[in-house]
Amino acid sequence: MLEAKLSRKKHKDHKSCLDISRDCSVGGEELLLVGGPCAIEDNQQMHKVAQVLKNSPVNAIRGGLFKPRTSPYSFQGLGADGLGIVEQTKNISGMPFISEIMSKEHIDIAIDHIDVMQIGSRNMQNFELLKEVGRTNKPVLLKRGLSATLEEMILAAEYIMAEGNEKVILCERGIRSYDPSTRNVLDLGAVAVLKQMTHLPVIVDPSHAAGRADIIPDLARAAIACGADGLIIEAHPEPEKSVSDAKQALSLEELAELMRSLDGIARAVGRKIPDMNRRLARAAA
Ligand code: PEP
Ligand code: MN
Numbered sequence: 001m002l003e004a005k006l007s008r009k010k011h012k013d014h015k016s017c018l019d020i021s022r023d024c025s026v027g028g029e030e031l032l033l034v035g036g037p038c039a040i041e042d043n044q045q046m047h048k049v050a051q052v053l054k055n056s057p058v059n060a061i062r063g064g065l066f067k068p069r070t071s072p073y074s075f076q077g078l079g080a081d082g083l084g085i086v087e088q089t090k091n092i093s094g095m096p097f098i099s100e101i102m103s104k105e106h107i108d109i110a111i112d113h114i115d116v117m118q119i120g121s122r123n124m125q126n127f128e129l130l131k132e133v134g135r136t137n138k139p140v141l142l143k144r145g146l147s148a149t150l151e152e153m154i155l156a157a158e159y160i161m162a163e164g165n166e167k168v169i170l171c172e173r174g175i176r177s178y179d180p181s182t183r184n185v186l187d188l189g190a191v192a193v194l195k196q197m198t199h200l201p202v203i204v205d206p207s208h209a210a211g212r213a214d215i216i217p218d219l220a221r222a223a224i225a226c227g228a229d230g231l232i233i234e235a236h237p238e239p240e241k242s243v244s245d246a247k248q249a250l251s252l253e254e255l256a257e258l259m260r261s262l263d264g265i266a267r268a269v270g271r272k273i274p275d276m277n278r279r280l281a282r283a284a285a
Helices: 043-054 079-093 104-110 127-134 150-162 188-197 206-210 213-225 252-261 263-268 276-284
Strands: 018-021 024-026 032-036 060-062 097-100 116-119 140-143 168-172 202-204 230-236
Touching (some): 024 032, 032 252, 043 060, 043 079, 043 230, 043 252, 079 097, 079 104, 104 127, 127 150, 140 150, 150 168, 168 188, 188 202, 188 213, 202 213, 206 230, 213 263, 230 252, 252 263
Parallel strands (some): 060 097, 097 116, 140 168, 168 202, 202 230
Antiparallel strands (some): 018 024
16 A cells, blocks of 8 residues: 555554544544434434433434435435534534535535534545545544445545545445345454554444344444444434434434443453543533
C-alpha cells in the first residue's frame, strides 16, 4: 500500500484519538459506543431514544436523516425536516449525533446540526463526496463498501484526509458473501488488519453485518475483544415497528444492557466503556 501516506502508522504504537464532543472521543482508552435507530422517524421515537440511552454507557446517538434505500419506493428519510428532532435529541441526551450524508447538498443541510458525518457503504468510493467531506473539519465515519478490499477502504480514507480533514473513523460493517443466514459477513480480521495498517480509529457495526437482532450481542463482544475502538448498533423503541432495518433492531433496553455487559471484555483488552456518570454530572452542571 505505497500510496497510503496520511493514514499509515508512523511507528508501531501510533494511534489517533479523535475528539467528537467535550465528553466523547474515539481511539483512546474509552470506547465509542453509538446507538440509535436506522432512521429518524418522528419526535416521539427520538425522545424515547434520548431518554433511555442517556442512562446507559452509550456516548453518541445515531439516526438517519437521509436513507440510502435499495428501492426508490421505500422511505427515504425525513431529510431537512428531521433537523429539529436532531437538535432536540442532542439537548435531551447531552450526546453528539451521527448521521449519513450522501451528497454535497446533504452536507450543507446537516453540517451545523450533526457531530459526525457518516459516509455509507454505498458511497465508500464516491470520490467527489469523499473530497467534499475532506474540505470540512467534521469527523467522518467511513463505512466499508459492500465488497471493498481493505486497500480500497484505506485509499478512500486518504481521499478525505488529502483534502485536509484527518478526522476519519473507519467502520467494518460486514461484506457480501454467499450465505443468506446473515445479511453480510462480519470481517473481524479487517479490524485487526486496519489497526495494523493505519493509525485511525476502527469501529464495528454488527447490525448491518448480521441483519438479525439475535446475534448482535455476540458479534459486539467479539469486536471489542478483537480490539475495535467502538461499536455502532441500531436500536428502536419498538423494534418491530422500525420503518427500516426492523429485523436487526434491538430494543433500547437490550442495547443499554448489551453496552453495560461489555465492561469486562473492555477491561480485559485494556479499554473502558464510557463513563456515564461523568457525562450526566457534566450535563447537570
Ligand atoms: C446505516 O448505517 O443505516 C447504513 C445504511 O449503513 P451501511 O452504509 O453500512 O449499509
Ligand atoms: Mn440501517
